[in-house]
Amino acid sequence: MTFSLGEYQDIFLEEADEQLQELNQNLLELEKNPDDIDIINNIFRAAHSLKSSAAFVGLNDLSDLAHKMENLLQGIRDRTMQVTPAIVDVLFSCFDVISSVIDTVGSGKQPDQDLSEIIARIREIGEATAGTPPAERPAKAAPESDKIPRTVLSAAQMRQVRDGLEGGMSCCEVIVFIEPTAQMKWIKAQLVQANLEKITAIVTMMPPLDALRENNESDVFKMVILTTATVEDVRRACEVDQVIRIDLKKISLSKKNDKTVLKFHEKETLYSEETGAGENPADYLAEKETDDDEEEEYKIETIRKKGERKTTAIKIVKVSVDKLDLLLNNVGELVIANSGFFRLYEEMRKANFDKAVTNEFKNRMDQMSRIAKDLQGGIMKTRMVPVGQVFSRFNRLVRDLAKEFGKLVTLQIKGEETELDKKVIDAIGEPLMHLIRNAIDHGVETAEERRKLGKPDVSTVALNAYQSGNQIFVEVSDDGRGLNASRIKKKVLEKGLASPEMLANMDNEEVYNFIYNPGFSTTDVVTDISGRGVGMNVVKEIVAELNGNVSIETEPGMGTRFLLSFPLTLAIIPAIMVKVRHELYAIPLSDVIETIKISFGDITTIEGHEVINLRGEILSLLRLNEFVGTESGIEDDRKVPVVVVGYGNRKIGLIVDHLEGKQEIVIKSLDQNYATVEGLSGASILGDGSICLILDIASMINRVIADQDRLSRIQRQRVVERKSAQVEEISDITDLQRSAAERREKELGVGVAKHETAAPAPRAKEEPSPSEASRSGKPAVEKIKEDIVFERRDAISVAPSKADSTPVPAESAVPVKPPSKAGEDESVIEAKVRDVLRSFKDELKDSIRSAVERGEPDDHIKKSLGINEEDMEHVQVLANVGITNAAESLSKILGKQIDLSIPTVELLPVEKVPGTFGEVDNVYIGVYMPLVGDIKGTILFGLAEEAGFELIDMLYGTESGKTHDLDEDGESALKEVTNIVGSSVVNVISEKTGIAIKPTVPTIVHDFMQSILDSILVLHNISNDYVLVMDTEFYYQNDRVIGKLMVLPETESLKKIVEKLR
């Protein structure tokens, strides 16, 4: 259920907001200049306005609080009290309470703040400061208070009032204020008197009309009236020209010490209807002759305020942004409709219309479009609001934070008149707050530190705004210690956000960007102000939502500057138009980093995600056609345009069919009439009336990032190690197509004379070396899963995998190499490539099917390698001997009895290995040891993470479960174990076969099993797809740890071993 103050709620909230801002501003001033009476007056005025408007909407508690504030301020104004820090603090607290009440109301809830405490504090401080309270009856009143005549009733008049009241009439005192500059005020008074006489009985009038006539200076008069009329009637009667204010005090009878006295209720201002009868009873009882001076003074204050109000009200009209948006919409339509005339004009010219008529038409048309443009500009401008109102809010924040951290900070504000779109103004507060908090918490030093550094004690945090070109810049800078790049780097490594190699390649600018990562914070101490690492992420996100950008400039020891830039207006944005088939989409230019062209050959697929290496950086790709669910119009052999878009500090490449160009578009929301659609931030209506959808880059990137994050470090590394994709400028399309074709020819082994000019293929690592290529007719391995390790789409992988040992002889006999013929037509080659690909795929399917049908899926591996069961037994024997040796040497070296189980030996396809470890998604520790010498390959010792830790515990003799992390010691222990076990096995193989094999230094990989295997396959250029797996169990005392020892020999090497064993 929402709480509402009725129809005036909006007006109240708006006004209250203004008053609060004024309060805040002045309170801060007051702290600096406690003696400035103007400031006190301003605060007083704000409190007073708040009091009236709160009472008006029925927030009586709030009104009461404001009233108490007034009382306190009154004391200061009267100089019976001194402005002390304690008073300022109380006033600040009042301000906080009032804002919280108003916030609650604004959010549609019933305010439930308990105001009694703060009111008590005000009372306390008032008493404490004032001592003996002369404030109650200030001796010296402002001279103006004399203007309002005192109410003096004669005994006869008293009786008249009492009789009237007892007779059921109501009695009140009406105070009428006339515009001070008005001529012949007495005539106004007479008019009021005449009007009132019609509906009331006037008991007395002060000063009397005659006195008014003689003295044009007096512009206030009051009347005590008895009436049966409503307050509204009274008001109407009094409201004549040049009356600026009407106050009304109800007078009622009250018993006091058995005496009947007249009770004066608190005055009401009757500028509008009655504020509801029976609200606040007056705080004071007034004997008829002791009118309240204090009260009088309020009135003077409010007169002035009212006068100001009146003038400002004429100048400013408040309009909701919605209305402006609607107008803007219509103007947009006008501009679009206008463009229709241009077409018409062209046709008129072609049709040889009367020249005079067409010229006139043109003139009118130009005029209209000018007007439409002006109108558009004008409406745009109305949305602009000076940024100062946001900036000034932070005075308080800086004051409080500085106090809290014990730092001396001044806030410098510049460019507050710079205008920003209302939407930006509304949203910019939060990011600025985070930046200021950071600046004060982390940025600036304490006075002591600063003195040591030779800086002035007081640090400066500056807010600045200015316009430059089509952008508005908002700066938050401090003169503190600056960002610490090395600390950020350290944190980046700790969090595993980048590898050391990646960091090494980054300049500081890029390193700073890490602070935008969610959860990133370099401070070890999390305060309740900052350090939780949420802030910068929020900053980036909000700014990005507003199509803006954040950049950092920092100089160690000198300070940091955050520069936020926003487009001048949000309603119209520049965008890049792209096409997928015939569908047009717009990408906001602010999201676009660059546009490039790539060829499909540069794309690598990792776990189904397409990436390219863009200048040493991994760039995930997203095919726009897939995202929007259509076919792509791109042909495979073409270079494709890619729009690199960024959000936050992540970026992706969007593969599109065609780049159409740049255009200014007006954003229209989709959820106004439908709903938010994933991937779309809205729609725009183009000049011809057609609709173009605007892509929501943020959501697209988030989707890709979700995928990207699953790529392990190793996989990233692998892509980074590849050569950069050949990124070309869009303008060189013909050239690029040529070189693409050439590369393809080269990859196919088609001997083309001009291939030297072709760029080296980026996939060099996976491509077979010439020697491998020459072996391609010899035994090769079957691929069960097409996508498990590398992308197989490319024709290049066909050649080595073409195996005559595949179970489908007929298919496999197809010659792989297309006839090489220099200068062959590209399309012919293309066709051949496709043929080869197709036959390869068919073959693959067949082999999978046959393997499945036979029931023993791994048999074909042995078969393809020419290994039989007997050979496997030989290997088993080798393994047994090897492991026995290993156990011996382990126990010897570690001085502990470590037993190893007799391993089971299996030959497995590589893609099955992760499965044998258990969970594919778990992290494993792999220690691999490349083999050199006559046998090439790798020994890999793989352990589940937990098993690895346990083994470390076992080896160090520490309590099981103590190790939770892989530190250097743990790594060296695991390396040692691998070294011992691996070498033992290798030595046995070497001995038994007579082949020289040398193990090298082991390396640790801590990653998903697939990544571990991949990294080995890549790093050691092994093109085989099977592994010799030996399950090994380690026993130490009662503990048992199971690891897997794997031998991954090159095809040739494995065959060599098997042959030697026979």
Next chain:
Amino acid sequence: MNINELTQMVNRVTAATAGDGADTAVSDIETVQIVSFLLDDVEYGINILRVHEIIRMPEITRLPNTPEYIKGVINLRGSVIPVVDVRIRFGLPQGNITDLTRVIVVETGEKLVGLLVDSVYQVIRMPGRNIDPPADLIEGISDEFINGIGRVSGRLVVILNLDNILFSRSNEEKTAYGYGYM
């Protein structure tokens, strides 16, 4: 819901209630005006108060990542409004775009929605008591899109409930599609 079943049901009821006056008396005697359109053989009606305007088939921009029945969005004098292919929404086979194809722009909630229909048939006046609640006639069929069945001179008109035309009851579908792409 299955429109074929509905069609049969309606036909059956048509036969049964033809010429039958006011057996199910609804006290409402107000006259309602219904804009009706035909899809296959069934006449559907929309309360005229909900109809914003009827336009010829405009250029439709496909809206990706939305349910199939969302044909796309159109530009209605500067407003971007979605168009629901009513045939697909009701589970009927896709129709052809002809000269008679119209988009009925209706108001549902705060939103304007275009309904793509084969043709607009007529505007019918009928007393409110001639409209029966759907439950009386159609058992076991989801009344998601049906407000009632109107009887007009021996014909039956299915009076549509437009509230569910854009999204399914609750916002399940909306949500599902919002995240379904992930």
